[in-house]
Amino acid sequence: MLRVPCSKLHDTFEAILRAAGMGAANATLCAALFTDATSDGVPSHGVNRFPAFVKSILSGQVSPDATPTLASGFAALERYHGNSGPGPTNAHFAMARACTLAGQFGIGCVALGFTNHWMRAGNYGWQAAERGCIGICFTNGTPVMAPQGAHVAKLGNNPLVIAVPRPDGRHVVLDTALSQYSWGRLKILRAAGKQADLPAGYTQEGALSNDPDAVLRSGATLPIGHWKGAGIALLFDLVAASLANGLASWQVAREPFDHLISQTFIALDPRPLGSDPEAADAIVAGILADLHGTPPTRPGEPLLHPGERTLAAREESLRLGAPVEEAIWAQVLALPGGNGGAD
Amino acid sequence: MLRVPCSKLHDTFEAILRAAGMGAANATLCAALFTDATSDGVPSHGVNRFPAFVKSILSGQVSPDATPTLASGFAALERYHGNSGPGPTNAHFAMARACTLAGQFGIGCVALGFTNHWMRAGNYGWQAAERGCIGICFTNGTPVMAPQGAHVAKLGNNPLVIAVPRPDGRHVVLDTALSQYSWGRLKILRAAGKQADLPAGYTQEGALSNDPDAVLRSGATLPIGHWKGAGIALLFDLVAASLANGLASWQVAREPFDHLISQTFIALDPRPLGSDPEAADAIVAGILADLHGTPPTRPGEPLLHPGERTLAAREESLRLGAPVEEAIWAQVLALPGGNGGAD
Numbered sequence: 039m040l041r042v043p044c045s046k047l048h049d050t051f052e053a054i055l056r057a058a059g060m061g062a063a064n065a066t067l068c069a070a071l072f073t074d075a076t077s078d079g080v081p082s083h084g085v086n087r088f089p090a091f092v093k094s095i096l097s098g099q100v101s102p103d104a105t106p107t108l109a110s111g112f113a114a115l116e117r118y119h120g121n122s123g124p125g126p127t128n129a130h131f132a133m134a135r136a137c138t139l140a141g142q143f144g145i146g147c148v149a150l151g152f153t154n155h156w157m158r159a160g161n162y163g164w165q166a167a168e169r170g171c172i173g174i175c176f177t178n179g180t181p182v183m184a185p186q187g188a189h190v191a192k193l194g195n196n197p198l199v200i201a202v203p204r205p206d207g208r209h210v211v212l213d214t215a216l217s218q219y220s221w222g223r224l225k226i227l228r229a230a231g232k233q234a235d236l237p238a239g240y241t242q243e244g245a246l247s248n249d250p251d252a253v254l255r256s257g258a259t260l261p262i263g264h265w266k267g268a269g270i271a272l273l274f275d276l277v278a279a280s281l282a283n284g285l286a287s288w289q290v291a292r293e294p295f296d297h298l299i300s301q302t303f304i305a306l307d308p309r310p311l312g313s314d315p316e317a318a319d320a321i322v323a324g325i326l327a328d329l330h331g332t333p334p335t336r337p338g339e340p341l342l343h344p345g346e347r348t349l350a351a352r353e354e355s356l357r358l359g360a361p362v363e364e365a366i367w368a369q370v371l372a373l374p375g376g377n378g379g380a381d
Numbered sequence: 382m383l384r385v386p387c388s389k390l391h392d393t394f395e396a397i398l399r400a401a402g403m404g405a406a407n408a409t410l411c412a413a414l415f416t417d418a419t420s421d422g423v424p425s426h427g428v429n430r431f432p433a434f435v436k437s438i439l440s441g442q443v444s445p446d447a448t449p450t451l452a453s454g455f456a457a458l459e460r461y462h463g464n465s466g467p468g469p470t471n472a473h474f475a476m477a478r479a480c481t482l483a484g485q486f487g488i489g490c491v492a493l494g495f496t497n498h499w500m501r502a503g504n505y506g507w508q509a510a511e512r513g514c515i516g517i518c519f520t521n522g523t524p525v526m527a528p529q530g531a532h533v534a535k536l537g538n539n540p541l542v543i544a545v546p547r548p549d550g551r552h553v554v555l556d557t558a559l560s561q562y563s564w565g566r567l568k569i570l571r572a573a574g575k576q577a578d579l580p581a582g583y584t585q586e587g588a589l590s591n592d593p594d595a596v597l598r599s600g601a602t603l604p605i606g607h608w609k610g611a612g613i614a615l616l617f618d619l620v621a622a623s624l625a626n627g628l629a630s631w632q633v634a635r636e637p638f639d640h641l642i643s644q645t646f647i648a649l650d651p652r653p654l655g656s657d658p659e660a661a662d663a664i665v666a667g668i669l670a671d672l673h674g675t676p677p678t679r680p681g682e683p684l685l686h687p688g689e690r691t692l693a694a695r696e697e698s699l700r701l702g703a704p705v706e707e708a709i710w711a712q713v714l715a716l717p718g719g720n721g722g723a724d
Contacts, residue, residue, distance in 0.1 A: 286671075
């Protein structure tokens with residue numbers, strides 16, 4: 039495992055995106071979002087995914103310089119057409135706009151259609167929290183989960199992000215897909231010859247299975263809580279597609295991976311409600327203290343809240359450089375603009 | 382199983398609530414909400430819970446005539462103090478107000494603190510949908526779930542409701558607690574001497590278990606998707622308590638069951654965005670058609686969407702009367718004002 043300085047990651051991503059035809063504004067932001075994912079300990083949606091992202095630009099799936107355009111808006115609710123722009127920059131725009139609306143109205147919502155995979159979902163939660171807002175966002179996507187009562191992929195894993203800001207910047211950010219395991223995790227387990235600890239999905243014959251190979255072959259992963267996660271995923275698809283006047287998962291299934299998808303961004307700005315900020319944060323601190331004070335089942339493994347590992351990874355990446363697999367970094371540097379590492 | 386006409390249910394509930402000291406306005410609405418839960422096929426949060434609800438009034442936990450008072454508001458975001466009023470009427474007020482704000486701003490949010498158990502969560506989703514709004518609401522509550530890495534109850538099961546309106550009234554309404562099984566379901570399984578099909582929670586020694594008795598004794602049920610549902614429940618507590626400036630689950634643990642809890646109600650009104658209503662509903666219809674067209678694992682058991690069973694139960698209840706267990710109905714009629722059934 040290499041340690042690559044975050045600034046080096048950023049500059050490399052940016053140069054490659056420019057070489058792929060992306061203009062300066064989108065390239066700088068997009069490079070920052072890939073860097074953040076990597077330095078925050080989510081390389082699966084950062085550096086590891088970067089070569090495929092560049093390919094999606096070169097193949098024409100992603101329009102590198104597109105930005106969202108307002109389709110219609112009414113006070114605190116706006117609908118944007120994503121123009122098949124880069125998923126990360128489109129999503130960042132949408133959450134920024136939701137936060138601005140929240141500043142004006144207390145709560146704001148941006149519905150975004152015809153966008154592409156946003157890569158690391160949590161980025162947009164951290165973004166809202168940095169603005170002092172509670173952020174909630176979710177997306178639809180290519181079907182990879184089985185609805186209850188079936189064993190074929192019909193639902194996206196439709197990740198959910200909920201972020202709660204803290205004045206010291208140590209925000210609480212949940213970033214969770216609605217499948218029990220991600221596609222990538224199942225591939226890692228398969229490559230290691232391991233079974234999943236929990237049922238991971240269905241076999242092609244319709245049996246629940248912990249075998250990553252069987253689940254990857256059926257394509258039907260298991261929603262969290264079986265019928266419950268399946269229901270939540272369906273509702274996210276209904277809300278995201280209908281609010282955005284965009285495409286639903288069953289239509290995205292005909293497209294390249296997570297192309298022309300629909301997303302919902304909600305921001306809440308509690309500051310105008312006029313609580314004393316310290317008193318407001320004391321409620322958050324009290325909940326976290328109760329969690330952290332819970333006796334762990336395994337001695338020496340204290341309970342963590344969502345976002346806590348992220349902060350630890352970020353601090354380590356800033357100090358030592360972000361951890362990057364050597365083979366992946368070689369692939370990145372070999373991309374046009376990556377300069378073969380010669381700089 | 383008796384079949385009690387819905388109007389008879391309503392009038393009985395109302396008379397008993399009046400006898401318990403509730404004024405006409407709250408009693409009529411509260412009776413309607415208990416009736417809806419029962420006729421919609423959720424007696425666990427309708428007629429079966431009614432005797433305990435009346436007891437909570439008589440014990441002073443619930444202030445029968447209280448209504449929410451505005452603590453602070455800014456455009457589309459309002460915070461109310463629930464004054465320990467009846468959970469159902471307080472929640473109904475909050476969702477109604479969120480829908481009104483959504484009509485004014487496209488989206489609206491009401492944060493409600495110091496309220497009581499809202500009984501059947503789905504009621505407030507159907508309510509928003511009847512107003513033509515997308516409704517999203519969640520609550521915190523008495524700790525009944527284990528956070529990841531522990532085997533003691535620290536998290537509420539923090540139900541989530543998401544509702545999507547349809548012009549024909551056949552709305553899609555998800556109503557799901559974040560525990561894999563409800564407390565009530567585990568008691569039914571235990572009484573029947575059955576094991577749960579899936580892991581239901583933890584033993585007092587910290588082992589995952591399908592044994593309802595072991596889980597009821599530890600009090601630590603399993604969140605959907607293990608660490609994932611635990612994370613969602615924690616974030617709902619953080620958002621609900623901090624937005625409402627109210628109490629968190631760890632504080633509610635010291636109170637009688639689900640007393641002085643915090644809730645969040647969000648409504649979205651997409652109509653001002655100006656899509657043709659039929660075109661907008663076609664997106665919803667397309668998603669549901671795709672789901673209904675999915676080959677079921679068990680032949681002859683077609684897939685259903687959230688809310689579909691509810692509509693079937695409601696139609697049957699309106700035709701035949703709502704199904705009520707004889708012993709429960711006898712308990713209700715024996716309450717002061719229940720008139721012993723003599724009318």
